[in-house]
Amino acid sequence: MSRTVAVIGGGYGGSSVAKALDTEAEVVLIDPRDAFVNAAGSLRALARPDWAGNAFFPFDTLLARGEVIRERAVSADPRGVTLASGRRVDADYLVLATGSSYAYPAKPEADSTAEALDALRLSHKELDASARVLILGAGPVGLELAGEIREVWPDKEITVVDPAPRLLPGFRPELREDLHRQLDELGIRLRLGSAPIAPPATPPGRSGTFTLTTGDGSELTADIWFRAHGVSVNSGFLADGGLTGLTARGQVPVTETLQVRGHEHVYAVGDLTDLDEAKMAGYAMQHAEVVARNIAAQLRGERPTAVYRPAAEPMILLPLGTRGGVGQLPSPDGPDVVTSDTVSAYKGTDLFTGRFAELFGTARS
Ligand SMILES: Cc1cc2nc3c(=O)[nH]c(=O)nc-3n(C[C@H](O)[C@H](O)[C@H](O)COP(=O)(O)OP(=O)(O)OC[C@H]3O[C@@H](n4cnc5c(N)ncnc54)[C@H](O)[C@@H]3O)c2cc1C
Structure with a gap:
């Protein structure tokens, strides 16, 4: 059969x-693609080209018997x-x-790892040359990107803009308070509740000074921008x-x-x-x-009886660099807001690369 x-x-x-x-x-x-992409590592891959290869796991080592067709x-x-x-x-x-x-950069555009790494190196160079960074989108991706940039460049001006009035709706208020506190400490500026009237004149990820106007009439000047929505x-x-x-x-x-x-x-x-x-x-x-x-x-000739039911409560692990960040995890007593140490231990330190090294059989023994 x-x-x-x-x-x-x-x-x-x-x-x-x-x-x-x-x-x-x-x-x-x-x-x-020629490799599995661990998207959770994409933003660190932009900030640290020497680390970027960790986000890609070639398909060659995944299957012992099966075939991969590219x-x-x-x-x-x-x-x-x-x-x-x-x-x-x-x-x-x-x-x-x-x-x-x-x-991009949340997920690569190129299907080949070599081209995706080239794109990340180019964007890193452009970012390195830019003093003021604008991120459009204050969801988990935009905030994680801000945290990764801050960890590598302590002196850059970083602003995150979003039309939504509140960060991470649907999560516990303590989590949001902690997030605001950590962003303040990192000097990451937020402009919430107002969207740019038109996109910046420069392409995303390219160095070049621009000024944009937001819906509330205020102006914002930056030297590079990234799209973190859609x-x-x-x-x-x-x-x-x-x-x-x-x-x-x-x-x-x-x-x-x-x-x-x-x-x-x-x-x-x-x-x-x-x-x-x-x-x-x-x-x-x-x-x-x-x-x-x-x-x-x-x-085996049996009926398929395993079922999947979505979790009742939302969860998140949102690192701000390797050490900071906020998280909410399910627990028997309901959603539990966790410390930045827990976020770091579960995600921020290696962005799950250890787990995928196991899956792809590339973990060092
Ligand atoms: C920066 C970032 C951080 C994230 N962090 C987390 C996190 O901490 N925890 C978490 O749970 N989630 C996280 N996510 C979300 C997570 O990445 C997505 O939910 C996940 O990628 C979805 O997995 P998937 O298997 O459905 O598909 P994907 O991972 O999107 O993979 C789809 C695959 O299909 C291939 N493909 C596409 N079209 C075709 C086609 N026509 N034919 C053949 N192949 C095709 C693609 O090349 C790709 O390899 C994060 C996302 C981003 C961007």
């Missing part, structure tokens, strides 16, 4: 499913996938795991409707067993799904466990 599982997208969710099923099935992992999927149907070259991959099971795209779901390859309809946000509708609605052998994980939760790597990896269990059950 044929047992091919095609996993489309090798991010947090896809790489985890592919690895988990490598001994159970004929796994084919499809991704245009291509982009352009269409999918219940029996397989069509790739950009026109090549067809037939499969008994499909796992859709193409995630989402963030504005996420788009990578579901274009499903737009032909050959496999599934998409929600208004371009997401894939899934059941609690993470099967794509209307299909027994097609699953989806990660940012691509329409699950009602924040889009996070941690959740994508939990989805991967559920999907791997369900496909393994089906391969």
Whole structure:
């Protein structure tokens, strides 16, 4: 009996499913990149080019038996996938795991690690030459970027602008208070509740002085800016409707067993799904466990019974450099606001690189 599982997208969710099923099935992992990108490390990769290579894990070492095809999927149907070259991959099971795209530098634009590292080195040089930095977007990505820049350049003027009036809505007030206190101590300025009337005249990530006006009429001059807002779901390859309809946000509708609605052998994980939760790597990896269990059950001729239920409370780990930051984690007594030492220990120190070195078999013993 044929047992091919095609996993489309090798991010947090896809790489985890592919690895988990490598001994159970004929796994084919499809991704245009040559490496898994640990997006949590992207911002440090910009601030510290000597560290940047840590955010990339070549796919070569992920699977012992399975195949990795370095291509982009352009269409999918219940029996397989069509790739950009026109090549067809037939499969008994499909796992859709193409995630989402963030504005550079939060996720790289280039598919090759060498080109992505070149882009980071270039942006670092431009940043080094700029005294005043503007970050558009005060969500976790914009604030983490500000923290990474501050740790490398203690004297730069850093301003973060956002139209929203409050930081991190939905999290505990103590967390927000601590965040404001730490940003103040780091000398990171916030301009909340007012958006620029027009984007800066220079391209993002390039050195060049500009002045912009915000909605409240005030002016702001800086020498470089970065976009830290806007996420788009990578579901274009499903737009032909050959496999599934998409929600208004371009997401894939899934059941609690993470099967794509209307299909027994097609699953989806990660940012691509329409699950009602924040889009996070941690959740994508939990989805991967559920999907791997369900496909393994089906391969044994059993029913897929593992289910995924989104967490009731939001969680976050938001480092400000290697030592600072704020966090909120679930606990039996409800959401727990954690110290910057905990944030640093769980995320800030290595940005999860140790965990992915284990997954990719590159950890030093
Ligand atoms: C700076 C930053 C920090 C973050 N920190 C955290 C954190 O601390 N904790 C947390 O839980 N989350 C964090 N996140 C969120 C996390 O990165 C996302 O939720 C996660 O990337 C989603 O994983 P995924 O597996 O769905 O897809 P992705 O990681 O987006 O991977 C998708 C993969 O699919 C590939 N792909 C795309 N289109 C195609 C196609 N047509 N054919 C084939 N392959 C394709 C891509 O090349 C990519 O490799 C952070 C994000 C950023 C940007």
